[in-house]
Amino acid sequence: GEVIDAPVVIIGSGYGGAVSALRLCEAGKKVILLEMGLNWEKAGIPFSNLLKPGKSSAWLKKKSIAPFMNIFSLTPFTGTLDRLDFDHINIWVGRGVGGGSLVNGGMAVTPKESYFKEVFPDLDAEKFYNYYFPLVRKELKVNVIDEQFLKECPYYKFTRVGEAEAQNAGFKTMRVPNVYDFKYMEREFRNEVPRSALNTEVIYGNNYGKNSLDRTYLKKAMDTGNLEILDLHRVDHIKLNDDKGYTLNVQQTDTSGNRIADKSFRCKKLILAAGTMGTLQLLMQSNAINNFPLNERIGKNWGNNGNFMTGRNWVRPLTGGTGSKQSTIPVGGIDNWDDDEHPFFTEIAPLPMGMDVATALYLLINRVDKKGEVSFDHNSRSLKVNWDESNTANMKENARFFIRKMNKANGGTRSHFLFHNGLGADICYHPLGGCVLGEATNEYGKLKGHDNLYVLDGSLIPGTIGVNPFVTITAIAEYCMENLISQNEFT
Numbered sequence: 213g214e215v216i217d218a219p220v221v222i223i224g225s226g227y228g229g230a231v232s233a234l235r236l237c238e239a240g241k242k243v244i245l246l247e248m249g250l251n252w253e254k255a256g257i258p259f260s261n262l263l264k265p266g267k268s269s270a271w272l273k274k275k276s277i278a279p280f281m282n283i284f285s286l287t288p289f290t291g292t293l294d295r296l297d298f299d300h301i302n303i304w305v306g307r308g309v310g311g312g313s314l315v316n317g318g319m320a321v322t323p324k325e326s327y328f329k330e331v332f333p334d335l336d337a338e339k340f341y342n343y344y345f346p347l348v349r350k351e352l353k354v355n356v357i358d359e360q361f362l363k364e365c366p367y368y369k370f371t372r373v374g375e376a377e378a379q380n381a382g383f384k385t386m387r388v389p390n391v392y393d394f395k396y397m398e399r400e401f402r403n404e405v406p407r408s409a410l411n412t413e414v415i416y417g418n419n420y421g422k423n424s425l426d427r428t429y430l431k432k433a434m435d436t437g438n439l440e441i442l443d444l445h446r447v448d449h450i451k452l453n454d455d456k457g458y459t460l461n462v463q464q465t466d467t468s469g470n471r472i473a474d475k476s477f478r479c480k481k482l483i484l485a486a487g488t489m490g491t492l493q494l495l496m497q498s499n500a501i502n503n504f505p506l507n508e509r510i511g512k513n514w515g516n517n518g519n520f521m522t523g524r525n526w527v528r529p530l531t532g533g534t535g536s537k538q539s540t541i542p543v544g545g546i547d548n549w550d551d552d553e554h555p556f557f558t559e560i561a562p563l564p565m566g567m568d569v570a571t572a573l574y575l576l577i578n579r580v581d582k583k584g585e586v587s588f589d590h591n592s593r594s595l596k597v598n599w600d601e602s603n604t605a606n607m608k609e610n611a612r613f614f615i616r617k618m619n620k621a622n623g624g625t626r627s628h629f630l631f632h633n634g635l636g637a638d639i640c641y642h643p644l645g646g647c648v649l650g651e652a653t654n655e656y657g658k659l660k661g662h663d664n665l666y667v668l669d670g671s672l673i674p675g676t677i678g679v680n681p682f683v684t685i686t687a688i689a690e691y692c693m694e695n696l697i698s699q700n701e702f703t
């Protein structure tokens with residue numbers, strides 16, 4: 213196949229890849245970014261909503277893959293949402309130019325400073341809270357819903373009910389910032405613009421309103437004229453060359469997943485930003501294929517960020533349910549983090565199914581007391597996640613405590629309707645770790661044992677950060693890039 217020479221290649225266009233692209237392009241570097249998913253904006257194909265899953269709803273699958281209620285058959289297409297299934301855990305990831313920012317709930321949460329210090333004792337927390345976090349909130353266009361709109365909008369009944377019930381039960385509630393443009397949402401509600409969050413769009417992409425990375429970091433990087441994004445380019449494996457640069461073995465596909473070309477990219481500098489699972493897959497697969505050098509910390513210190521889903525049903529809803537109309541963008545949370553016995557944070561999640569199901573859905577984020585580990589199965593050429601019920605025991609205990617307390621104060625039962633026993637221990641949206649900052653890499657993300665390879669994505673965070681992770685992933689990528697550039701790593 214074709215051989216392409218490039219000074220810098222980035223693999224993956226999620227948060228880590230987008231930050232790297234912008235900062236290198238601003239510094240005058242020519243950058244090629246390889247993304248296995250589709251460039252949706254360029255393709256001009258609309259995203260589908262929850263009630264009518266279409267092309268964008270799943271990565272090359274015959275059936276939709278929402279966490280529940282998958283009754284839809286599909287023609288395989290390079291959609292935005294993928295699910296990786298392991299023995300005791302299923303991991304959802306975003307695919308496409310923008311990575312996870314295309315499919316996520318947009319919740320833009322800065323971690324608790326005390327927990328950030330515990331997770332990253334070697335980082336300068338003051339600099340993060342005074343500089344990197346404010347910087348990324350600005351770049352990502354983080355904003356907060358107007359309280360009056362929240363109070364009056366029928367699409368936020370689920371949040372109002374959720375918060376009132378939490379307060380009844382003695383929990384502390386909190387407002388959650390988001391990258392969805394709430395001024396746009398207000399105009400949607402008034403029917404002045406096309407509807408998106410109010411039209412059940414979210415995990416298969418938002419056509420309007422959401423400031424995903426293609427509208428923030430990646431757009432800014434494109435505007436420099438220094439960035440070339442090649443979509444539908446999947447890196448299969450990497451080889452270390454004698455000159456200490458890298459050759460990437462890449463397959464270009466069409467939107468049905470068929471291979472249409474094999475290409476090689478030869479680069480001096482490589483940034484691996486394929487997301488936690490993508491980065492681990494690439495490193496370990498390359499090692500299996502050509503002895504790619506790996507240090508012994510790779511795969512260690514992995515976790516699900518304490519993700520645990522649960523739900524409640526009301527037998528006779530005092531509140532009349534959570535509403536048949538629901539915005540897809542969560543704005544409410546419950547903060548129980550400072551409870552020594554049951555520390556958790558939970559999102560009051562929407563369940564927009566077009567009917568009043570009298571079900572409340574929660575995504576808990578807990579501490580990860582016992583970390584997991586990722587390894588590689590040479591026969592199937594796939595990752596293995598060493599993770600089972602023992603890793604999620606504290607999370608289950610917290611979920612039971614939470615539901616019990618909520619039901620006692622408000623009535624209701626555990627939701628068997630959503631998942632077995634109403635407890636979704638195996639649902640993970642936030643895989644983190646396995647290539648941890650300062651362990652598998654140096655203090656700025658340069659992979660140990662390599663001169664020209666940098667890892668900049670969720671795998672740098674040791675399995676837990678206590679809140680939804682993209683603000684932290686973005687801030688750490690900014691911190692690493694600033695230091696790598698000032699140390700002349702890219703000159």
Ligand code: FDA
Nearest residue numbers: 224226227228248311312316317319447487490670681682
């Ligand atoms: P990310 O996964 O974003 O990007 C990696 C990119 O690399 C992908 O586009 C992928 O296609 C590409 N890639 C992988 N392998 C490749 C290969 N071999 N060749 C070429 N390209 C390759 N977080 C949060 O803070 N708030 C929230 O509300 C939510 N909600 C949420 C909902 C759902 C449904 C999901 C699935 C996830 C969330 N998240 C979230 C999590 C958040 O989206 C996630 O943590 C980040 O997107 C991870 O960012 P990264 O930069 O690590 O990689």
